[in-house]
Structures are given as structure tokens and as C-alpha cells.
């Protein structure tokens with residue numbers, strides 16, 4: 001049984017079909033469609049139609065795979081069953097848990113109610129229709145806060161969203177007849193710079209890019225609460241009628257109720273991506289993608305949640321299930337990231353590429369565009 005039809009779950013299914021054609025494979029997902037999480041910001045700003053980043057699972061997964069469209073509520077490891085909202089208990093022999101991430105809004109008072117997260121396609125569509133409504137309202141209200149968007153967060157998804165937004169602004173302001181020069185994008189970050197732990201030279205360039213696009217950066221400004229149209233940083237209150245929450249992710253809410261060893265709802269896995277069985281027997285479950293916490297052996301820090309990592313883990317987990325089915329030993333997850341590619345709108349980006357010897361190459365600007373198209377195509381090829 002595979003839980004979640006994101007990059008991790010779908011790549012695992014594809015691999016299992018190839019490696020274990022005789023196995024009964026069941027995929028459980030909340031929706032009947034897959035969406036490309038790494039492109040949600042494009043939908044949120046109105047640049048990309050949802051149909052471009054999603055597809056119907058029934059039309060794409062191998063016909064031998066059973067699809068259950070339902071919500072996973074809990075995993076009962078003692079009886080090896082998954083509890084689904086509508087279908088009750090479904091039993092498994094082997095489980096690949098790829099339930100993905102959830103927003104970190106619960107950690108900040110008022111953020112869940114008053115800010116738009118960017119974790120699911122529904123989130124992106126809600127943010128988009130809010131932005132369109134508020135731009136329409138401005139023509140009557142003339143309220144300057146209608147033209148202010150506050151982005152909470154300074155990681156990759158926050159930067160990708162802001163870059164997509166500033167690129168889309170001329171189109172949006174023209175479409176809704178609002179003055180482009182009065183539009184403001186503010187970024188609230190707990191760190192002094194965006195992408196604090198990323199390559200300093202590229203971060204400097206990203207900062208120039210954003211500031212050159214009139215993004216106002218509030219560094220060392222940890223958001224402590226969010227109210228209706230209000231971002232609170234300690235005692236200071238900042239007004240904006242659109243607030244986007246892109247300040248990190250946690251793992252799925254299913255994790256804490258299912259009794260896993262975890263950190264921020266991300267399951268701590270062993271070096272073969274398995275979790276320890278309650279009775280100490282050989283592994284029956286692998287946890288991959290955003291819902292797993294796998295440390296980089298060199299730094300000891302958990303790898304950031306990326307589609308690249310999710311797909312690599314899916315490959316390993318599917319091979320490990322196949323190994324167990326034939327009585328073999330599992331493989332250690334050996335991750336060789338090719339680097340980081342960050343889109344800054346449709347025509348620009350930055351890339352920090354790593355070769356097999358560990359040497360880095362930095363790229364920035366329009367030449368990264370082809371790498372971004374290639375990356376998005378590779379993600380699709382892994383799951384389609």
C-alpha cells in the first residue's frame with residue numbers, strides 16, 4: 001500500500017509496478033488527481049492554469065494498481081492497517097508512507113485562520129481567488145492595504161512565490177485596473193537574509209533581484225501572530241489584506257496520531273528509510289518525501305524537503321520492498337543531490353549545481369530557465 005500521490009508516492013508506485021508486477025499494489029490519495037506541488041506558486045499568482053500542473057490519477061496510473069480516493073486518518077502499526085475516513089480499515093503487508101507535508105501555521109496564533117498557505121492545489125486556488133477579489137475590491141475601496149501582500153517566510157517556496165508574483169504584477173494590475181506603482185509586496189523573515197543557509201553569493205543576487213522588483217524585505221522579523229489583515233512582529237503590527245504563509249512545512253498531521261518517532265511531524269527513519277516495527281521484527285514500512293526526516297550524514301541536519309529528494313527516496317523504498325519480498329536485505333539510502341535550482345519567475349532563476357566530485361557551479365539569470373524546464377520535465381517523467 002502506498003499513501004499519497006505526490007512525487008514520492010507516484011514514483012514509488014511506478015517503480016513497484018516495474019519491479020513487482022505480481023504484487024497487489026494499492027494507492028490511497030485524498031484527491032483523484034495529482035498536482036505538482038513545486039509549481040503551486042504559479043497557480044497562486046494566476047500565471048498557470050491548474051490543469052497544467054495536475055492530472056487525473058485514474059487516467060495515468062497503471063491499470064493494475066488499485067486506487068482508493070480517501071483521507072488517511074491514522075496508521076495502526078500493531079494490526080498493519082490504515083484507517084480511512086470513508087472506507088474504514090484497510091490492511092497492508094508493506095506500507096510506503098508518502099503523505100507529504102502540512103503547513104506550519106498551527107505554530108503561530110491566528111496564522112491558520114488569517115493567512116493563505118501554499119501546500120495543496122486548493123490552497124493555491126484559494127490564494128488566487130482572494131488576490132483577484134481584493135484587486136476588484138480596491139477599485140471601490142481605494143484601501144491601500146488591498147494592494148499590499150505580505151509573505152511570511154524566507155525559504156525557497158516563499159522566494160519562488162514572490163518572484164512569480166512580481167513577474168505577474170503588470171498583468172494583474174492591468175487586468176484589474178489598479179495602479180501598479182501603489183502595489184506593495186513585503187517579506188517577513190526570521191533570518192536577516194532570505195535563504196539564510198543557501199549559497200551566500202546567490203542569496204545576495206536573489207536579494208538584489210527581489211529588491212529590484214520592489215519587494216520590501218523585513219529581515220530578523222519573526223512573525224509572532226497573524227490577525228485579519230495584520231501581521232504581528234512582537235509589538236509591531238503591519239497591515240496587509242493578503243497574507244501568504246510560506247514559512248516552512250511540517251509533516252502530515254497523520255504522523256503524531258499514529259505514534260511515530262518524529263520531529264515536527266516528520267518521521268525519523270533509519271538509513272534504509274524504514275521505521276522500526278513495534279515488535280522489533282523486520283521492516284514493513286518505509287517513509288519517504290516531505291513526511292520523512294532523513295539526516296544528511298555529513299552535517300547531521302535533516303535534508304530540506306524537495307521533490308528531488310522525494311523522488312530519490314521513492315526509488316530506494318520501492319527497491320527495498322522488492323528486496324524484502326524476495327527475502328533479501330534492504331539498501332541504504334544513498335543520496336547524491338544534483339544541487340538546487342530555484343525559479344525566479346518564468347524567465348529567470350538561480351542554480352547551484354554539484355558534480356560527482358562535490359564541486360559547485362553557480363548559475364543565475366535567464367540561462368537557468370532551461371534548467372528549470374528540464375527539472376519540471378524530470379519531475380513529471382518520474383511520476384507520469
Ligand SMILES: Cc1cc2nc3c(=O)[nH]c(=O)nc-3n(C[C@H](O)[C@H](O)[C@H](O)COP(=O)(O)OP(=O)(O)OC[C@H]3O[C@@H](n4cnc5c(N)ncnc54)[C@H](O)[C@@H]3O)c2cc1C
Pocket residue numbers: 003004005006007008009028029030031034035036037038039040041070071072073098099100101118119156157160161252254288289290291305306307308309310341342343
Ligand atoms: C511553492 C513551492 C515550490 C517548490 N519548489 C520546489 C522546487 O523548485 N524544487 C524542488 O525539488 N522542490 C520544490 N518544492 C518542494 C516539493 O514540492 C516537495 O518537497 C514535494 O512536493 C514533496 O513530495 P511528496 O510526494 O513528499 O509530497 P506532496 O507532493 O505534498 O504529496 C503528498 C500527497 O499526499 C496527499 N495526502 C496528504 N495527506 C493525505 C491524507 N491524510 N490522506 C490522503 N492523502 C493525503 C496529498 O493530497 C498529496 O497528493 C516546492 C514546494 C512548494 C510548496
